[in-house]
Structure formats: structure tokens, C-alpha cells
Amino acid sequence: MKSMIALEKIIKDLEVRISISKGQLIQHNSGEEKLSLLAESSAENCIEENVPLLDKYRKMLQNLEKFEKLDSYEHRRLRSAIERKKYYKYNKIKQNMKNKKHKFRENDERIEAAMIIDELPEEILLEKRELFEISCKSMEQYLLFDDSESELVSIQEKFNSLIVSFSDENIKSLELLNYMIPIVIFHLYIFLKNIVEQNKEDDPFEEIEEINFFPKYHDWWIQELWESHIAYFSLIKWKKIISNNCMKEEHKSAWEVIFNNWIFIKTLLNEKSDLAFEYQYIVDNLIKEYVSLESELDEKVVEAEKREIQSFINKEDILALSTKHQLITPYIKYKNLNKINI
Amino acid sequence: MLKDGIIILIILQYSKNYERIGYCNMNIIETLEQKVKVSKRSLDLAKKQLSEHKDGTHKLSIMSVASTELCIEKNLFLLGKYTKKLKKLKKQDFSELEANEKSKAFIVKNNYFKYQIQRIKHDKTKTPVEIENALSALCDIPEEIKLEDLDLFTIGHKSAELYLEIHSELDDELIEIKSEFLDLVKTHFNEINGELKLLNYRIPIIILQLRILVKNIKENIDENTLNRKKFTGLPKFEDWWIQELWTSHQAYMGLFKWKKIILSLCITTEQKKGFEIIFKNWILVKKILNVKGSAAYFYNYAFDKMIYKYAELEDEHDEKNLSSMKNIVKKLTENENFITVSDNHNILTPYMKFKIEREIEKDEEVL
Numbered sequence: 001m002k003s004m005i006a007l008e009k010i011i012k013d014l015e016v017r018i019s020i021s022k023g024q025l026i027q028h029n030s031g032e033e034k035l036s037l038l039a040e041s042s043a044e045n046c047i048e049e050n051v052p053l054l055d056k057y058r059k060m061l062q063n064l065e066k067f068e069k070l071d072s073y074e075h076r077r078l079r080s081a082i083e084r085k086k087y088y089k090y091n092k093i094k095q096n097m098k099n100k101k102h103k104f105r106e107n108d109e110r111i112e113a114a115m116i117i118d119e120l121p122e123e124i125l126l127e128k129r130e131l132f133e134i135s136c137k138s139m140e141q142y143l144l145f146d147d148s149e150s151e152l153v154s155i156q157e158k159f160n161s162l163i164v165s166f167s168d169e170n171i172k173s174l175e176l177l178n179y180m181i182p183i184v185i186f187h188l189y190i191f192l193k194n195i196v197e198q199n200k201e202d203d204p205f206e207e208i209e210e211i212n213f214f215p216k217y218h219d220w221w222i223q224e225l226w227e228s229h230i231a232y233f234s235l236i237k238w239k240k241i242i243s244n245n246c247m248k249e250e251h252k253s254a255w256e257v258i259f260n261n262w263i264f265i266k267t268l269l270n271e272k273s274d275l276a277f278e279y280q281y282i283v284d285n286l287i288k289e290y291v292s293l294e295s296e297l298d299e300k301v302v303e304a305e306k307r308e309i310q311s312f313i314n315k316e317d318i319l320a321l322s323t324k325h326q327l328i329t330p331y332i333k334y335k336n337l338n339k340i341n342i
Numbered sequence: 343m344l345k346d347g348i349i350i351l352i353i354l355q356y357s358k359n360y361e362r363i364g365y366c367n368m369n370i371i372e373t374l375e376q377k378v379k380v381s382k383r384s385l386d387l388a389k390k391q392l393s394e395h396k397d398g399t400h401k402l403s404i405m406s407v408a409s410t411e412l413c414i415e416k417n418l419f420l421l422g423k424y425t426k427k428l429k430k431l432k433k434q435d436f437s438e439l440e441a442n443e444k445s446k447a448f449i450v451k452n453n454y455f456k457y458q459i460q461r462i463k464h465d466k467t468k469t470p471v472e473i474e475n476a477l478s479a480l481c482d483i484p485e486e487i488k489l490e491d492l493d494l495f496t497i498g499h500k501s502a503e504l505y506l507e508i509h510s511e512l513d514d515e516l517i518e519i520k521s522e523f524l525d526l527v528k529t530h531f532n533e534i535n536g537e538l539k540l541l542n543y544r545i546p547i548i549i550l551q552l553r554i555l556v557k558n559i560k561e562n563i564d565e566n567t568l569n570r571k572k573f574t575g576l577p578k579f580e581d582w583w584i585q586e587l588w589t590s591h592q593a594y595m596g597l598f599k600w601k602k603i604i605l606s607l608c609i610t611t612e613q614k615k616g617f618e619i620i621f622k623n624w625i626l627v628k629k630i631l632n633v634k635g636s637a638a639y640f641y642n643y644a645f646d647k648m649i650y651k652y653a654e655l656e657d658e659h660d661e662k663n664l665s666s667m668k669n670i671v672k673k674l675t676e677n678e679n680f681i682t683v684s685d686n687h688n689i690l691t692p693y694m695k696f697k698i699e700r701e702i703e704k705d706e707e708v709l
Contacts, residue, residue: 001482001483001484002479002482002501002506002507002510003479003482003483003497003501005501005504005506006479006497006498006500006501006504006506007497007500009500009504010496010497010500056493060487060489060493063487064483064484064487067484067486067487074510074513077509077513078506078509078510078513081509081513082504082505082506082509085505085509107558107561107562108558108610108612108613109505109508110508110512110554110557110558111554111555111558111612111613111616112612113505113508113509113512114512114550114551114554114555114616115551115615115616115619117512117513117516117547117550117551118544118547122543124540124543133533133536134536134537134539134540135537137533137534137536137537138534138535138536138537138634141534175543176540176541176543176544179540180540183537218689219691219693219694219697220687220688220689220690220691220694223691223693224683224684224686224687225622226597226598226601226618226621226622226625227683227684227686228682228683228684228687229598229678229679229680229681229682229683230680230681230682230683231683232594233680236588239588256633257633257634259588260626260629260630260633261630263626264626264627264629264630267622267626268622268623268626270693271618271619271622273692273693274692274693274696277692277693277696280693281696281697281700284697295694295697297694297697297698297701299689299690302689302690303689306689310681313680313681316591318591318592318675318676318680319591319592319672319675319676320590320591321586321590321592321593322585322586322589322590322593325582325586325590326582326585327580327582327661327664327665327668328661328664329581329582329585330636331581331585331632331639331642332581332657332659334636334639334643335639335643335646335659336659338639338640338643
């Protein structure tokens with residue numbers, strides 16, 4: 001019932017108004033901050049008018065509560081939507097101050113509301129065991145997991161303990177990511193472990209540089225992916241380097257999956273801009289802790305690498321297609337075959 | 343017309359009567375007693391003034407004497423009238439009177455709520471938007487709860503201010519899409535594709551967001567009479583672009599240009615920004631599903647089917663069209679200058695700044 005949330009807000013507003021007036025009168029009476037005659041009577045009037053209103057609305061809400069609980073799933077989502085929308089709007093105003101060409105129409109409100117819908121509380125219930133099974137089954141064709149359940153549990157617990165301390169305006173509830181992130185970190189951890197073990201098998205005398213396996217990535221590649229071609233080429237180059245470091249085909253395939261999941265998480269968080277900085281920072285730090293995968297923070301290095309990418313692009317065969325290129329992909333064939341069945 | 347006018351008058355009359363009749367009936371005896379008291383007090387005062395004038399203690403002007411006499415006369419009459427009425431009332435059976443009053447109050451109250459919708463609709467002091475909001479609040483609350491017009495206007499106004507209607511509608515739509523999507527995929531999960539269940543929460547959101555955006559673009563085009571361009575739907579995407587993304591640059595180019603075409607259909611900044619986000623979400627999910635291969639075909643299909651149903655987005659199946667588009671993409675790729683960055687390009691992103699600051703703070707803490 002939407003009206004309950006509206007009433008709740010009306011009550012909160014009245015409480016604030018009354019409390020301000022009471023505070024003013026207390027300060028006035030104690031001599032701390034004297035009010036003018038007009039201000040004094042205005043404060044008194046405010047209390048006189050709003051206290052009965054407050055009682056009335058509280059009773060109204062109590063009556064409505066007989067029909068629907070205030071902490072129902074719907075109400076929690078609505079309450080959260082109001083809060084998220086407030087921060088979204090605030091963030092947008094900040095961005096628009098930089099971009100003066102901003103156009104807005106009244107029906108854009110609906111788009112705004114739709115864009116924050118993934119930040120609302122969602123009830124995803126996954127048991128630890130289920131999460132582990134999901135993580136292993138999806139990758140066991142490429143990686144060896146052995147007895148690593150405790151690692152996943154420890155990653156998940158660490159991650160959960162870090163995100164609970166966020167302030168209200170920060171994004172703390174991207175439920176899907178709360179599960180996906182520990183899985184991706186876990187996959188990265190197992191992937192690296194597998195590679196190190198494989199290298200040991202291949203050459204028992206060579207020292208493996210586990211720490212430097214992943215070259216540093218740059219934040220602007222993610223920020224400008226699908227906007228700047230150089231961002232795309234930089235990411236593809238970075239992805240290729242890691243892929244080339246994998247000796248086995250299975251590891252290359254595992255990297256393909258992990259890369260797509262990682263870029264998914266990074267892009268999603270990046271789109272939330274400063275509201276998700278804290279969240280993203282925690283994710284980055286955990287990844288750094290487990291597999292030493294991190295971004296380059298030295299601006300000079302970032303700039304220099306950006307200049308170097310030009311020679312990479314020049315060397316690339318821009319028109320080359322995949323060796324398995326097909327206009328009618330296997331999936332399209334499946335679709336054509338199953339049109340009626342699903 | 344005249345009949346309508348009379349009905350409205352009657353309806354509006356109820357709003358006034360609801361309070362006035364109730365008030366009079368409940369307090370009539372008290373009011374009469376009060377009036378008797380006032381008349382007595384005025385009479386006593388006037389008599390006192392007149393006697394003081396006669397015994398010379400306090401002389402009055404001729405005018406004042408006349409006015410005092412008039413006052414005595416008037417109050418004597420009123421006192422008689424009120425006392426008589428009071429006596430008559432007190433003789434009556436109170437329980438009957440009370441029951442009568444209650445039933446009258448009940449009728450008035452009943453009528454007040456019976457005609458509430460019409461009364462709100464015809465309230466000349468409110469704007470059409472305020473009226474719409476109040477009516478929406480009235481629809482929202484259970485029938486058993488009766489709220490006065492003023493409260494409905496207050497709640498309606500607050501709901502609109504918080505966009506509760508929009509949030510609630512979107513949530514309802516999301517539930518509908520989600521349940522339909524889950525129905526399509528629920529029987530196809532197995533050990534290998536179990537992790538796709540996590541996307542059950544993301545896919546309905548992407549479908550809903552694109553649906554809202556397309557609706558919004560259509561509305562804007564319809565409203566804009568100067569814009570004669572008709573919205574014929576979103577351009578089709580091609581599955582091989584997703585299949586070969588991160589492998590063939592032409593695939594990237596196909597997607598990049600396709601995205602640009604849709605962006606050109608967006609009029610407002612909000613629409614453009616919205617599509618940028620939806621596109622990234624969509625392509626990321628599609629690529630995750632594509633990498634998963636045949637184990638995710640059923641899931642990918644359900645996603646495509648739903649996004650077509652709700653947002654009219656579909657892929658190209660026709661081989662001829664695919665082929666001709668391939669040639670176009672090839673030409674576009676050949677001619678594209680890839681050594682470019684966006685207008686807002688900045689290697690020092692806001693997030694990178696945040697990270698650097700955090701690292702400095704950390705170092706300081708260590709020191």
C-alpha cells in the first residue's frame with residue numbers, strides 16, 4: 001500500500017518540524033538563542049498546529065497497519081526506492097552541472113526510477129554449499145577445484161563483513177553482485193593456482209612469478225568502453241596478454257569466462273559512479289589480495305601506455321574475423337529449431 | 343446540465359453538513375444553556391446600570407438609558423425563549439433524541455463517503471493533478487478505512503512527490519516479467535548451468551528498463567508534432583557480433599554502430615544515459631550466456647523471447663540481411679578511425695582519483 005509509505009513520510013516530516021520548533025523554544029527560554037517575538041509565536045504556532053496532526057496521522061497509519069505490515073517486502077522496496085532515487089537525483093544534478101546541454105522531460109522520471117531498480121533489496125537466498133556447487137560445476141571442465149570450499153567461504157565472509165559498514169547513500173545492495181563477486185574472486189584464485197601448479201609440472205626448476213601473472217589494467221578502459229575505441233583495444237590487448245600466458249587450452253577457456261564475469265561486475269559498478277566507489281574499492285582490494293590483479297594508479301604510466309596502444313592498433317588486422325566465423329551462429333540454428341518448443 | 347449542477351450542489355452540501363449537523367445536534371442543549379447564561383448576565387448588568395442611574399450613583403446619558411432599557415427588553419425576550427426551549431428539550435426522552443441524532447449523523451457520514459469520489463472530482467479549489475493524486479490515494483487504501491477529503495489530498499500529494507506510483511508500478515511490472523521469465527527457464531536447469539540462476543535477478547530488470555525506455559521514446563516522438571519521423575522499433579542486432587566480441591573487431595564495430603543508431607533515437611539526456619547503461623548490461627549478459635555455449639541456449643532464448651515481447655528488441659535471422667549488413671559493417675570498420683577517444687575522455691577517472699586518495703590515506707595511517 002503506497003499510502004502507508006506516504007503517511008510514514010508525512011509523519012517523519014511533521015516530527016522533524018515539531019522537533020525543530022521545540023528546540024528553538026528551548027534555546028529561547030534558556031536564553032541560549034533568543035527569538036524575535038514573531039519567530040517565537042511562529043514556533044509556538046507550529047507546535048500547536050502540528051502536534052494534533054501528528055497524532056492524527058499516526059493513528060491513521062496504525063489503522064492501515066491492520067491491513068498490511070509496514071515492513072512487508074513491497075514496503076521495503078518502496079522505501080528503498082525513495083532513498084535511492086534521492087541519491088540518483090543528487091548525483092545527476094552534480095553531473096549536469098558539468099554538462100550544461102542537459103535535456104529533461106517529465107516522463108523521464110520513469111526512466112530514472114527504472115535505472116535504480118537493481119539497487120533495491122532483493123531476496124536471493126543461496127546456501128553456502130549451493131554457492132560452492134554453482135562455482136565449481138560451471139568451471140570444472142576447465143579448472144581443478146580440489147577441496148577448496150573453505151576458500152570460497154572465507155572470500156564470501158570477508159566480502160560481506162566489508163560491505164556492511166557502508167553509509168546510507170552508498171550502494172550496499174546489488175544482491176546479484178553480492179553473490180557474483182565472491183564467485184569471480186574464487187575463480188580467479190583457483191585459475192591462478194591451477195596455472196602455477198601447471199607451470200610447476202611443466203618445469204619444476206623454474207620459479208613461478210605468481211604475483212606478476214596479471215598485468216595492471218587501467219580504470220579508464222572500463223569507464224570508456226563502448227565510447228572510446230582505444231579503451232576497447234586496450235582491454236583486448238590486456239586480455240590477450242593474459243590468455244597468451246595460459247599454456248593449456250582449458251585455462252584459456254577459463255580466462256574467457258572469468259574475464260567476461262569480471263568486466264560485467266566492473267562495468268556495473270562503474271555505471272553507478274561515486275555511489276559505488278566504496279563498493280568497487282572493496283572488490284578491487286579483495287581481488288588484489290587474492291590474486292594480485294590490480295589497476296595502474298600512476299598517471300604517467302597510464303598516459304605512456306595509452307600512447308603505445310596506437311602501434312598495437314596499427315598491427316592489428318582490423319578486418320579479420322574469428323577462425324570459426326559463421327553468420328548463422330550455432331545459437332541461431334538452435335533458435336530456429338526450437339522456435340515452438342520454448 | 344442543470345441536473346448535474348443540482349447533484350454537485352447536493353454533493354458539496356454534504357461536505358458542509360457532515361460537520362455542521364453533527365456539531366449542532368450533539369451540543370444543542372449545551373449551547374442553549376450557554377445562551378441562557380449569556381442573556382442572564384447581560385440582563386443583570388443592564389438592570390444594575392439602570393438602578394445605579396436611578397439612585398444617582400452612576401448617571402447615564404439619555405441615549406445610554408434608552409439603550410440599556412432596550413437591552414433589558416431584548417434579553418428578557420431571549421431568556422424567555424431559550425428557557426422555554428430548554429425546558430421543552432429537557433422534557434424529551436434523551437435516549438430517543440440521542441438515537442435520532444446518531445442515525446442522522448450516520449446518514450450524513452454515509453453520504454459523505456458515498457459521494458466522496460464525485461466531490462473530490464468536482465473540487466474547484468484543487469488542480470486536476472491534485473484531484474488525480476487524491477483519487478489514486480483513495481483507490482490505494484482499503485475500503486474499510488475511511489479518510490476525509492483533506493487527508494486524501496495530503497496523502498495523494500506526498501505519494502506523487504515521492505513518485506510512489508511510478509515505483510510501485512515498475513515493481514509490479516518487474517514481478518510480472520520475472521515470473522514469466524522464470525516459468526520459461528525453470529525446467530531447464532542442470533548441474534552445469536546452475537550458475538545462470540544468478541542472472542534470474544538481472545535479466546528481468548534489463549527487460550523492464552528497455553521496455554520503459556522504448557515506451558518513453560515512443561511517447562516523446564508521438565508528442566513532438568514537428569518530428570515527422572515515425573518510430574519503427576529498435577534496429578535488429580546480429581548474434582555473430584556477440585559470438586565474436588573480443589575476437590573480431592568487426593563484431594565490436596557492428597555493436598558499436600548499432601548502439602549509436604539507438605542512441606540517435608533517444609531525445610533526452612536521461613534517455614541517452616539510460617540506454618548507455620541498458621546496453622552495457624544487455625551486452626554483458628548476452629556475452630556471459632554466449633561464452634557458456636550450448637548449456638545456456640535455452641536461457642539465452644528465453645531472454646531474447648522476453649525482450650522481444652516487452653521491448654521489441656530482436657535479432658536478425660534472415661541470411662540475406664545478415665550478409666548485406668556484414669558488408670556494411672566491413673566498410674564501416676575499414677573507414678573508422680580507431681585512434682580516437684570519446685569527447686569526455688580522461689585517463690584520470692573519478693574512481694581512479696578516489697582510489698589514489700584512499701591509497702594515500704592508507705599510507706598515512708601506516709606511517
